Amino acid sequence: MLGHTFVAFADNIMVGQLGTAELAAVSLGNSLIVAFMYVGIGFSTAITPLVAEADGANNKPEAKHVLKHGLVLCTLLGIGLFLLILACKPLLYLAKQPEEVVELAIPYLNLVAFSIIPMLIFQAFRQFSEGMSQTKLPMYATIIANVLNVIINYLLIFGSFGFPKMGIIGAAVGTLVSRFVMLIFLFVALRIRKEYKEFVSNFDFKTLKGKMFKKQLNLGLPSSLQVFFEVAIFTGAIWLSGVLGKNPQAANQIALNLSSMTYMVGIGLSVAALVRVGNQKGLQNFKELRRIAQSVFFLTLVIEIAFASFFLLFRDWLPTLYLDENDLLNQKDNVEVITLASKLMLVAAFFQISDGIQVVVLGALRGIQDVKIPTALTFIAYWLVGFPISYYLGLHTELKSTGIWIGLLSGLTVSAVLLYIRFDIMTKKLIIKNS
Template structure:
């Protein structure tokens, strides 16, 4: 019984591990920023958290939109149609570039909101200059996403991983030089972290284009674009897939962003603790994201072949693998919840000792809740990937809205601000939203696949 699923594990992992490492690379940029900035103190860590809260919302829209490219390329690849694959990349690249520029502009317009969010004033003062630079890094990041999703649509998941590894090396090096003023460089604190992020993302998009351009099998796809010939039909196709996908990701990221803002109302220590728990959860979530891409590629290929019984078996094997891995992560969080927060702070800092101790205590409580939502979070994102492979995006968009904003957020708001649970209450709301999402999305997948098989 189980063997029909477990025999797919090796190929699923082979396909997803470069994506997981690449996605972890994105998170590791934030992880490196958090650890390095955390050495300056809880105020600086809270400022980076507040600045990134705006960027993460915009990033979710860009990354979510770019996922429209993968199923189109995977279907074209399954059907052996190279022209359709190149067309999907060209139109996707145009739309992703325009979206990146638009999101940068929107964040600049939203900057005054920082002063009206009941956040600690010393945190806001540091967050503003950080936000300006990191917002601009969205332009190269979302252009990179277009190439990444195209490459993954051809089941070539290694090249985006290489680009992300290089970006991390650049980011950590520049962080070290500019945050702390090492080797005679100016000591810029949180602004130094923003410079590292911007430079690393610019290098990332140039490097992936260089890699794809060098490979003979990719060269026909990534060169000689005729940008004068833009087809309205293809633009509409990508938007019809990309817009609901971006909204799905937006609804989830926005509830986590709301958790950052609610934590800020509780004070800078609550916000710093929230940032630690969120960063650790983001890293394990990237494993689910990687398996989600594997589900999207494999389901997209089987859709191209019109083999729906095999599609069901393959998708369920990925769901089963995800469940096993997420239980392992849940155990790690339970066992290490008191130790993990100490990585982010200078525990020997006498000046900030009382604040740091409080941050560690709050973060340990949050990681207790995070241990349980690992399972819901991993499963909901992988089922979402399978639904994207089927090019079913509109109903999942409604499901994620209901789960996060009609179930999760009201619970977070009430439990966090109006009960003694405070920060822990905010995260219980997140757990409820993620669990509702996982259950409803799985029921949607089951309904669709039965319908396709019976037809």
């Protein structure tokens, strides 16, 4: 999961050398793409608990059945989301964003939007692999993709070694190519492994069953909405920052990108919770299910406190990774962005804890295939609590960018509390029912 975010991390650092307008453009383009991409990723998570449950019950034909239908749904979803992003491009002009930023963002957005298709097909294989408790192969795929992305970025953003200097379009090409390579690597890696070859070979797409599609849709749609409600509030924060200007938007992108890096560790732990809870559900051992989940919650709390401490200690240094304070041509803008990003890191330090806990509890709830009520809880937390606070404090008080992030912190904290209460209630009911 960290590998997915490292693609954006590399893009931001390398594009940041071109100037704050280019960094803001990548932020704006990705804000639209990421909102839709994570809807697709959330949808694909339906594959993991179904495969984990089949694996726990040692039902290999069922696991392959889940993967086959998941591949079809993820491919169709990838194509649909790509077309939807293209249709939404006019929104960038209507959202009161800086004109120079929008003009730079549109060409970047076109290429990266297309990369959603291979990305979601990769997700189908990845979620299957994780459901089988094989997390290393997807990790290797993302490492290779990131190395390739950095190399292509270096060659095409700056025009190194005789390659054309393409600016942020070079970053988009790097993302697109690396995601195709990531997909090909994981498919081949699963195919050549003896224990997984039968699952990824000889698919009979003529024998698709509506019952399995319905099962994945029932799990995947609420899961995708959960992700959408969270990602959308962060997209809203980017757009609110854009109303304040290109420098606040660039500062927001730095703080958001750094926070996303640590958030992906939480997502990785949520996958662990999802898989292990799904295994125990297959075994019908609900006391052990609850114990395992609470162990992951505690581990997450410890790790996120460490991340929060890191952000507090290095809040002044971390933003300088993205922009050069000594760049005389852009020095005034760069110093302003770095100073503002440092202030945002103070708030980001505290929401690490809430963010990590809520995503891991959400993973455990998906493991017991409880998705509908958690979807409503995430909507309440982010859109009835978090976003109104961000909007009011960001645009109608002197807090501005910091106020936007206080709203994010509020939404994440409410989400963590509500989801934990839901998990506590549901697991106690399952234990009583099966005792």
